Amino acid sequence: VPLACRGRYPSESGPLQQPYIYRVGLAVRFSGFGGPGESVLISDGGLATELEARGHDLSDPLWSARLLADAPHEIAAVHAAYFRAGATIATTASYQASFQGFAARGIDRRAATVLLRRSVELARAARDEAGAAGLIAASVGPYGAALADGSEYRGRYGLSVAALTRWHRPRLETLADAGADVLACETVPDVDEAEALVDLVRSVGTPAWLSYTIDGTRTRAGQPLADAFAVAAGVPEIVAIGVNCCAPDDVAPAVALAAAVGKPVIVYPNSGERWDGRAWTGAVRFSAELAAQWAAAGARIIGGCCRVGPADIAELASELSPSL
Numbered sequence: 001v002p003l004a005c006r007g008r009y010p011s012e013s014g015p016l017q018q019p020y021i022y023r024v025g026l027a028v029r030f031s032g033f034g035g036p037g038e039s040v041l042i043s044d045g046g047l048a049t050e051l052e053a054r055g056h057d058l059s060d061p062l063w064s065a066r067l068l069a070d071a072p073h074e075i076a077a078v079h080a081a082y083f084r085a086g087a088t089i090a091t092t093a094s095y096q097a098s099f100q101g102f103a104a105r106g107i108d109r110r111a112a113t114v115l116l117r118r119s120v121e122l123a124r125a126a127r128d129e130a131g132a133a134g135l136i137a138a139s140v141g142p143y144g145a146a147l148a149d150g151s152e153y154r155g156r157y158g159l160s161v162a163a164l165t166r167w168h169r170p171r172l173e174t175l176a177d178a179g180a181d182v183l184a185c186e187t188v189p190d191v192d193e194a195e196a197l198v199d200l201v202r203s204v205g206t207p208a209w210l211s212y213t214i215d216g217t218r219t220r221a222g223q224p225l226a227d228a229f230a231v232a233a234g235v236p237e238i239v240a241i242g243v244n245c246c247a248p249d250d251v252a253p254a255v256a257l258a259a260a261v262g263k264p265v266i267v268y269p270n271s272g273e274r275w276d277g278r279a280w281t282g283a284v285r286f287s288a289e290l291a292a293q294w295a296a297a298g299a300r301i302i303g304g305c306c307r308v309g310p311a312d313i314a315e316l317a318s319e320l321s322p323s324l
Helices: 018-024 047-053 063-070 072-085 099-104 109-130 143-147 161-177 191-204 225-230 248-259 288-297 310-320
Strands: 089-091 135-140 182-188 208-212 238-244 265-268 299-302
Touching (some): 047 072, 063 109, 072 089, 072 109, 072 310, 089 109, 099 109, 109 135, 143 161, 161 182, 161 191, 182 191, 182 238, 191 208, 208 225, 208 265, 225 248, 238 248, 248 288
Parallel strands (some): 089 135, 135 182, 182 208, 238 265, 265 299
8 A cells, every 4th residue: 555545655845756656656645746837647537427328327326336246347447448548547436335325225334345445446456457557546425426316516415514524434434444545535515525524534644635516616505615625725635626527617717716725736527518317418518628728727637527538538648648
C-alpha cells in the first residue's frame, strides 16, 4: 500500500515532479499539479453509463454496484478501456453501494464487505493488466445515491452531520482499508454532507478528493460554492476539490471558486445531456476543446461523468496530457 494511503507523506519542502510521483506511488498528493503550464491528470469517464452502453440493465437500487456480484468482469473491462484510452485514474463501482443497500438484496455484512473490497480489486487488476501507472479512486457516493431516488441532486436530507457521519463511516473505512490510492468523495450536494465526509477522511487518514454536484455557482442544496469549498481548507487529507456530475457549462466558474482554496482542482462533468426520467435528451457539450479551457483556468485533474465514454477520454488525453 502506498505510504500516502497510511497518512505518511514525503517532505513538502519542494514540489514533487510527476515522474517521481508515479514511480513511488504518491500521485495521490497531486503535488506536481499546481502551476501554469504543468500537465493535467486525466481521470476516467462514466462507469455506469458505459456499462449501460455495453448493454447492461442497471435499473436497480445498487446501480453499477449490482455487477460487483453479478458480472465483475464487465466492470473490469470498462476500467481497462479507460486506461487504454489514456486515463490515469480509475473510479471504482462503489458509488451507489452501501451496507444498507446490499442488505436489502439479502447480502449480509460480511459478503457486502467482500463486494466493496472487490470494487477496488477490479480497478487495480485492470490497471495492472493495462500496464498503466494509474491511481485507484474508491468512489464514496452521497447518502442520497443509496436512496436511489435522485436525492443526491437535491441534498437537504433532513439528517444531522452526526447522522451522516455514522452512515458513511462503515463504507468509507472499508474502502480505505481495501487499499485505494485515494477516496473520491463525489457528487456531494450539500455542505452538511461534505462536513461529515471531511471529518471521516481526517479520522482515517486516507487521502481524498471532495467534489460537489452543482447548479450554477451553488451546490444542489443551494449553498454558495465558495462556502462549500471552504470546508476543505486547511485539511491536508483533502488533496483536491472540485465538481462533477454537472453541466459542462457550469465548470469554468466553479474552477475559479475552487482554486481560491489553494488545492488542486478536479472537474469531471456530464456530457451535457439530461436524463428526463425515461431517456437522455439534449445536446452533448463535453469536448476536449472545452476541457482545455478548464485546464487553462486552473483545473489539474480532468475527466468525465455520466455519458462521457472511453472515446471522449482518449480525446482528452490527446489534447491535455503529454506522454509520461
